[in-house]
Amino acid sequence: MIPQAVCSTKEMLWLSCWEKRCCSYYTVTLTGSDIWRISKTMQLPPQVFTRYAEAPASAEDGFALDASGKHYWTALAKRDTEEQPPGTCCFLLRPPNGHAHCALGDLRPTVCKSFPSILINGVLCIGDYSGCTCRAWALAHVDIGQETALAQILARERAEYREIVHRWNRRVEQAKQQYSYMEFCNYLMNVYAERDQQTQSLDVA
Amino acid sequence: MMNQIEHSPCAGCHQRCCINYTVTITGYDAWLIATELQRDMREFVVYYPAQKDEPDNFRLDHGEMAFKIALGKGAANGEEQPCIFWLSLPEGYARCSIYPFRPFVCQSYPTFLNEGLVQLRTDVLCPQRSWNMSTMDLPAWRRRLLRYQMEYDIYAYVVERWNDFVARSPADVRYPINLYYSYLIAVYDRLHEMRQTISKAREESILQQWGSCIERRINPLKQLQQNRDQSFGPRWMEFVADLLATIDSASALELEMGTITECLDDMAKPAQEMSVA
Numbered sequence: 009m010i011p012q013a014v015c016s017t018k019e020m021l022w023l024s025c026w027e028k029r030c031c032s033y034y035t036v037t038l039t040g041s042d043i044w045r046i047s048k049t050m051q052l053p054p055q056v057f058t059r060y061a062e063a064p065a066s067a068e069d070g071f072a073l074d075a076s077g078k079h080y081w082t083a084l085a086k087r088d089t090e091e092q093p094p095g096t097c098c099f100l101l102r103p104p105n106g107h108a109h110c111a112l113g114d115l116r117p118t119v120c121k122s123f124p125s126i127l128i129n130g131v132l133c134i135g136d137y138s139g140c141t142c143r144a145w146a147l148a149h150v151d152i153g154q155e156t157a158l159a160q161i162l163a164r165e166r167a168e169y170r171e172i173v174h175r176w177n178r179r180v181e182q183a184k185q186q187y188s189y190m191e192f193c194n195y196l197m198n199v200y201a202e203r204d205q206q207t208q209s210l211d212v213a
Numbered sequence: 214m215m216n217q218i219e220h221s222p223c224a225g226c227h228q229r230c231c232i233n234y235t236v237t238i239t240g241y242d243a244w245l246i247a248t249e250l251q252r253d254m255r256e257f258v259v260y261y262p263a264q265k266d267e268p269d270n271f272r273l274d275h276g277e278m279a280f281k282i283a284l285g286k287g288a289a290n291g292e293e294q295p296c297i298f299w300l301s302l303p304e305g306y307a308r309c310s311i312y313p314f315r316p317f318v319c320q321s322y323p324t325f326l327n328e329g330l331v332q333l334r335t336d337v338l339c340p341q342r343s344w345n346m347s348t349m350d351l352p353a354w355r356r357r358l359l360r361y362q363m364e365y366d367i368y369a370y371v372v373e374r375w376n377d378f379v380a381r382s383p384a385d386v387r388y389p390i391n392l393y394y395s396y397l398i399a400v401y402d403r404l405h406e407m408r409q410t411i412s413k414a415r416e417e418s419i420l421q422q423w424g425s426c427i428e429r430r431i432n433p434l435k436q437l438q439q440n441r442d443q444s445f446g447p448r449w450m451e452f453v454a455d456l457l458a459t460i461d462s463a464s465a466l467e468l469e470m471g472t473i474t475e476c477l478d479d480m481a482k483p484a485q486e487m488s489v490a
Contacts, residue, residue, distance in 0.1 A: 015251075023251035050312075051224035056304050085303055101300045101310045103257070104288050109250055111300045111310030 018150045025142035028108040030123060032096040033139035035061075036084040039069075039169040042117040043082065043193070044200035049115055054193040057098055059085045069170045072180045073187045079177075080189075084117065118162045125150055127159040172199050222343040228307050229338040230322060232295045235261070236284040239269065239368040242316035243282060243394075244401035249314045254394040257297050259285045268369035268432075272379045274387040284316065317361035326358045329428050356420065363423045367456060370434040371400050374464040396467055403463040407455060415448065422449040434460075 015023070022028075043054050050057075063070035063081040070079025085098040099116070102108040110116055124145040126135045132155055134145050143149075176195055180187060238258070247254050263270040263279045270279035285297040295301075300310040309315050323337040323344065331354045333344055375396055379388065411419070426433045433453045 020251055050308055051221065052302070052306060052308070056302060056306050098302055099300070099310075101298065103285075103297050105256055107252065107256055109252075109310065111308060111312075113249070113311075113313060 016151055016154060018155075021143065021149060023109070025140075026107045027141050028100060028110070029139050029141045030120075030137075031100040031108065031110065032086075032094070035086075035095075036097060036117055036120060037081050038083060038117055038119075039165045040172055040196045040200055041165040041169065042119075043196055044204075046112065046115055046117075047197065050112075054196070055190055057085050058082050058193070060189050069166065069173050071173045071192055072177045073189065073192065075181060075184050118158065118165055122155065122158040122162050125155040125159055127156070127163065132156050132159065172196070175199075220348075222339065226340060226343065227305075228295070228299065228309075230319075231299045231307075231309065232293045233338055236296060236316055236318060237269075237281050238283060238316045238318065239364045240282075240371050240397040240401055241364045241368060241404075242318075244398060244405075245314050246311055246316075247398065248405075249311070254398070255391065257285050258282050258394065260390055260393075269365065269372050271372045271393060272376050273390065273393065274379065275382075275384050276387075280390075317357065317364055321354070321357045321361050324354050324358060326355070326362070326424075326427065329424065331355050331358065355424075359420050359424045359427070362427050363420065366423075366432040366434055367404070367460075369432060370438075370457070371397070371460055371464075374460060375468070378464070378468040396464075399467040400460060400463040403459050404456070407459045411452070415452075419449045419452050 038058060043058060046052070046057065047054050060080045060082045063079045065077075065079065067079055067081060070081060072079055086094075087096045087098050087100070088094075096102070097110075099111045100108050101111050110120070112120075124135050124137050124140070126133055132147070132150075132152055134147055134150075137145065176192065179195075243254050243258050246252070246257060250257075260280045260282050263281050266279075267281075269281060271281075272279050286294040287297045287299055288294075290301070295307075296309075298310045298315075299307060301307050309319070323334045323339055324331050325334055326332070331346075331349075331351050333346065375393065382388075408416075423433065426436075433450075434457055437450070437453050437457060
């Protein structure tokens with residue numbers, strides 16, 4: 009027996025999924041907003057729960073670490089243990105009975121929260137995903153208003169992150185020196201802390 | 214919200230408390246985790262024989278044995294067996310995977326209330342000099358401790374109603390633990406509905422009033438139960454009366470009228486029993 013749900017239908021379906029294949033099938037690319045929120049609340053350095061990998065030249069949010077022209081993406085770290093399926097997100101806890109759950113809950117990246125919905129030309133759609141083993145998702149499983157709002161938040165956070173990454177890339181280009189991933193993370197922490205402070209000052213005013 | 218996060222020494226600790234202790238919980242803790250994760254209690258709650266006589270000991274039959282509920286343990290990590298919700302992360306870090314709704318006993322560790330004041334326990338597993346009262350948000354800690362005590366008092370009454378039901382049952386009946394879990398969910402679902410109607414300001418005032426009862430070592434629910442004829446002037450006493458009425462009516466519906474016993478057929482899945490030396 010399970011208590012009455014106090015969440016949306018989509019959330020309930022996701023929570024009750026045992027395997028949570030979406031948490032191992034995909035690489036969860038992050039925005040700075042996700043990194044800041046998780047790092048601050050969980051009191052974890054970003055290097056602990058993120059990894060970076062080379063991004064295609066067309067990636068608008070790829071960050072540079074030197075003037076070589078290479079750009080990188082940042083994503084949630086994967087767990088590398090024998091007990092878990094390979095490629096499982098580091099925040100996925102799989103207890104002995106196998107019913108996995110996300111340790112981040114409401115803190116999880118916005119792209120995870122909005123899964124499986126996407127906005128195409130402003131219209132909410134269900135992505136063509138093959139990863140889920142628990143169900144074939146349909147629009148009937150989601151609250152259209154809530155999902156549209158989430159997809160809009162994701163679009164805003166991505167746009168903001170692109171802007172921040174562009175500023176970093178200009179800095180790297182001008183400095184003509186090698187930076188480490190940790191230095192990029194520190195830059196993000198500084199920028200987002202400043203942004204939060206400004207938002208709070210505006211709220212007080 | 215994020216600026217209000219208090220830096221916790223637990224962030225840099227190796228969480229020995231999450232590995233070494235058996236985390237005894239209240240019915241509310243179990244209900245909240247089950248609700249937030251949409252899980253069956255059998256997936257994460259264990260029950261174990263009580264070692265001493267306490268108000269949260271429940272019975273399953275007429276025998277001498279009484280039990281308590283606790284969080285289960287996860288997969289063994291070498292010689293250690295951490296809490297079922299303990300999450301190991303890269304680079305030796307670890308975190309609680311249900312932090313926002315972790316049990317009250319975890320939330321208030323390593324403090325306790327003494328004559329209304331927050332005090333640090335000395336028998337803790339925390340590394341030396343981890344905690345410093347001057348850097349702790351003491352009103353927040355006090356609030357957590359009061360809430361814990363309030364939930365414990367409520368749970369004690371919920372358990373008492375269950376034990377009354379068991380005592381009135383035929384002597385040869387032993388109820389399955391799953392029925393007890395179903396009872397808890399049914400009662401706390403009702404309590405949740407009732408509490409939804411209470412404003413934040415009133416909740417705060419109720420908590421402070423409950424605190425004054427704690428200092429006098431009184432469980433307001435028990436006191437009111439014994440003096441039902443008294444007039445309930447103060448608004449917080451009305452709240453206590455509402456609590457009593459909600460638990461009584463939920464218990465009567467679920468136990469006396471047999472609503473949850475109808476679920477017995479659905480209880481083939483075994484619950485976890487834990488033996489404590």
